[in-house]
Amino acid sequence: MPRLVRIAGPALLLVVGLISLLAALKFGGGADAALLADPGAVVRFGLPIAQLLFNLGAAGTIGALVLVSFAMDSEKPEFNASMDFAAGAAAFWTVSSGVTGFLTFMSFYFQPISFDENFSQLFGSYLTSIPIGQAALVSTLIPAVVTVLCFAVRNRTALVFVAIFAVAGLVPMALEGHAAGTSGHDQAVSSFGLHVVFVAIWLGGLLTIVFTRRTLEGGRIGPILSRYSTLALMSFIVVAASGVVNAQLRVGTFDNLLTPYGILVIVKVLALGALGVFGAIQRRFLITRMQEKKNGGRGYFWWLVAAELAFMGLASGVAAALARTQTPIPQELITATPAYILTGEPLPPELTPIRFITSWDFDILWVVIIGFVAFFYCAGVWRLRRRGDHWPVLRTISFLVGLAGLFYITNGGVNEYHKYLFSVHMLAHMTLGMAIPVLLVPGAPVTLALRAIRKRTDGSRGPREWILLAVHSRLAALFSRPVVAAVFFAGSLWVFYYSPLFRFAVEDHIGHTFMIVHFLISGYLFVQTLIGVDPAPYRAPYPMRLIVLLGTMAFHAFFGVSLMMGTGLLAADWYGAMGRTWGPSAIIDQQIGGGIAWSIGEIPTLALALIVVVMWARSDTSLAKRLDRKAERDGDADLTEYNEMLAKLQKQR
Numbered sequence: 001m002p003r004l005v006r007i008a009g010p011a012l013l014l015v016v017g018l019i020s021l022l023a024a025l026k027f028g029g030g031a032d033a034a035l036l037a038d039p040g041a042v043v044r045f046g047l048p049i050a051q052l053l054f055n056l057g058a059a060g061t062i063g064a065l066v067l068v069s070f071a072m073d074s075e076k077p078e079f080n081a082s083m084d085f086a087a088g089a090a091a092f093w094t095v096s097s098g099v100t101g102f103l104t105f106m107s108f109y110f111q112p113i114s115f116d117e118n119f120s121q122l123f124g125s126y127l128t129s130i131p132i133g134q135a136a137l138v139s140t141l142i143p144a145v146v147t148v149l150c151f152a153v154r155n156r157t158a159l160v161f162v163a164i165f166a167v168a169g170l171v172p173m174a175l176e177g178h179a180a181g182t183s184g185h186d187q188a189v190s191s192f193g194l195h196v197v198f199v200a201i202w203l204g205g206l207l208t209i210v211f212t213r214r215t216l217e218g219g220r221i222g223p224i225l226s227r228y229s230t231l232a233l234m235s236f237i238v239v240a241a242s243g244v245v246n247a248q249l250r251v252g253t254f255d256n257l258l259t260p261y262g263i264l265v266i267v268k269v270l271a272l273g274a275l276g277v278f279g280a281i282q283r284r285f286l287i288t289r290m291q292e293k294k295n296g297g298r299g300y301f302w303w304l305v306a307a308e309l310a311f312m313g314l315a316s317g318v319a320a321a322l323a324r325t326q327t328p329i330p331q332e333l334i335t336a337t338p339a340y341i342l343t344g345e346p347l348p349p350e351l352t353p354i355r356f357i358t359s360w361d362f363d364i365l366w367v368v369i370i371g372f373v374a375f376f377y378c379a380g381v382w383r384l385r386r387r388g389d390h391w392p393v394l395r396t397i398s399f400l401v402g403l404a405g406l407f408y409i410t411n412g413g414v415n416e417y418h419k420y421l422f423s424v425h426m427l428a429h430m431t432l433g434m435a436i437p438v439l440l441v442p443g444a445p446v447t448l449a450l451r452a453i454r455k456r457t458d459g460s461r462g463p464r465e466w467i468l469l470a471v472h473s474r475l476a477a478l479f480s481r482p483v484v485a486a487v488f489f490a491g492s493l494w495v496f497y498y499s500p501l502f503r504f505a506v507e508d509h510i511g512h513t514f515m516i517v518h519f520l521i522s523g524y525l526f527v528q529t530l531i532g533v534d535p536a537p538y539r540a541p542y543p544m545r546l547i548v549l550l551g552t553m554a555f556h557a558f559f560g561v562s563l564m565m566g567t568g569l570l571a572a573d574w575y576g577a578m579g580r581t582w583g584p585s586a587i588i589d590q591q592i593g594g595g596i597a598w599s600i601g602e603i604p605t606l607a608l609a610l611i612v613v614v615m616w617a618r619s620d621t622s623l624a625k626r627l628d629r630k631a632e633r634d635g636d637a638d639l640t641e642y643n644e645m646l647a648k649l650q651k652q653r
Contacts, residue, residue: 063204
């Protein structure tokens with residue numbers, strides 16, 4: 001790789017990003033002086049520049065951590081070099097985040113900077129009392145902690161949690177940013193969050209490879225590029241899908257594409273398309289040549305990387321400018337109904353059986369997750385069949401039907417009405433915790449992954465290695481015991497509904513997502529201990545499984561009955577203040593939810609009990625057949641030995 005290209009790539013990213021940012025601000029009017037209370041040119045131009053640097057620092061940190069966790073060998077120089085880059089990027093992220101937060105404050109505080117007590121008190125109140133200031137403070141503290149962790153931590157398992165913590169540093173930006181203020185708040189937050197996270201993985205991974213190129217000699221560049229290419233392809237798909245949702249929310253109609261905001265969106269789309277072409281060329285031609293030949297295609301590849309970074313700079317600059325540009329969607333006067341004040345959305349029409357089935361409220365987060373899971377599961381089945389291995393059709397059908405149920409719960413009528421009706425919320429909860437896991441667990445996704453995914457031999461950890469590590473972990477051993485899984489599953493009912501977690505789940509989109517993840521995981525772990533076929537550190541005897549299941553059934557029944565008989569309204573200032581003119585009253589609806597918790601919770605439990613009994617009977621039959629075959633082979637040696645022992649005891653008497 002020519003020295004010029006080594007320098008040109010990152011330089012082009014920064015220079016093109018700044019130039020495109022300034023040009024987009026000028027074109028879209030994002031940095032125009034306000035007619036009233038203008039904060040000054042330093043703030044108007046400094047804030048989007050700081051935001052651009054914030055994005056680049058976050059990308060470098062997250063991309064490096066992800067690439068280290070899934071592509072690199074911890075025993076080779078590439079690992080430490082990548083971690084050093086991650087630490088440097090995190091420090092850069094911290095500083096740019098602090099500058100961004102301060103300039104955001106100055107955009108509201110229209111007086112010169114001073115060092116007097118009033119200024120400091122005002123700034124302190126902004127950071128601790130105002131939501132956007134609190135978000136800025138969290139967005140600075142998280143990368144600061146990540147910086148320290150990147151220097152201190154070298155354990156790959158711990159680094160996964162560091163990467164997750166780093167991603168959490170982008171959450172405040174998603175909650176308080178441009179997208180959060182649009183109509184369709186939940187869709188905006190999900191799409192924007194996905195967009196920034198996968199852009200970070202995409203851009204940051206490429207920057208990591210560029211900055212650590214000297215350590216990737218001796219045949220290491222090919223495998224790492226191949227793994228990065230897979231991450232880049234997934235990122236491209238997610239970024240494109242989430243970008244479409246964002247554009248639809250902010251642009252609205254095709255006519256608005258001719259506005260300054262719409263034209264900037266088109267420029268960003270064209271840059272994304274060019275990046276997709278670059279990625280296809282790399283994946284289809286250059287990476288293959290580099291793996292087959294020692295220096296095949298290497299020069300062309302690095303020049304292409306430099307061009308790719310330039311287009312990433314273009315997209316990054318335009319994206320930062322879009323955050324400061326007025327959207328073309330006209331501001332409509334909306335009657336401030338109680339439902340709108342609480343949820344940010346108008347009250348939907350009355351819930352009818354037809355509308356329950358036909359209405360949709362898509363969440364791009366779960367569309368992406370379910371889509372990828374379904375694709376990789378089917379790809380695993382296809383790979384097994386291609387090499388001549390058998391995989392039961394019923395397992396595939398069961399898993400895909402479970403995913404279809406999850407898709408409906410997270411994107412269908414349930415997702416539209418759960419905010420307004422406690423009964424619908426409870427239906428989602430019970431379906432996620434009991435019905436869907438009963439379909440997913442028999443699909444044996446872990447077994448399929450272990451059989452289909454190729455084993456790594458170069459010291460790095462791929463999906464197969466991470467799955468094996470999780471299966472053999474102490475935490476997996478703990479939750480493989482039915483009693484522990486049952487306590488975690490059933491006990492969380494009381495903890496969730498009679499604590500602030502319930503309010504967090506119904507009022508906040510992040511809380512609702514947390515609820516889905518929690519009950520899906522807790523239900524899956526519980527069902528896995530009862531009827532799972534995936535490998536597990538511990539298998540309880542069938543009588544123990546039935547006892548735990550019956551105890552859980554009784555607990556569920558008690559919880560449901562307590563809601564049915566209760567007269568106190570949960571989250572009264574939410575469900576009771578929604579202002580619905582249709583449907584049952586809030587307390588009656590809650591009692592209906594209790595009936596759903598009882599019925600929906602018990603029906604899958606009974607199905608589980610039948611499955612456990614059938615598995616028990618088959619196990620006994622299989623054991624009997626195995627003993628009969630052994631007796632035929634050795635002439636029933638065990639019985640003969642037992643009879644001889646009894647004869648000896650009789651003689652001793």
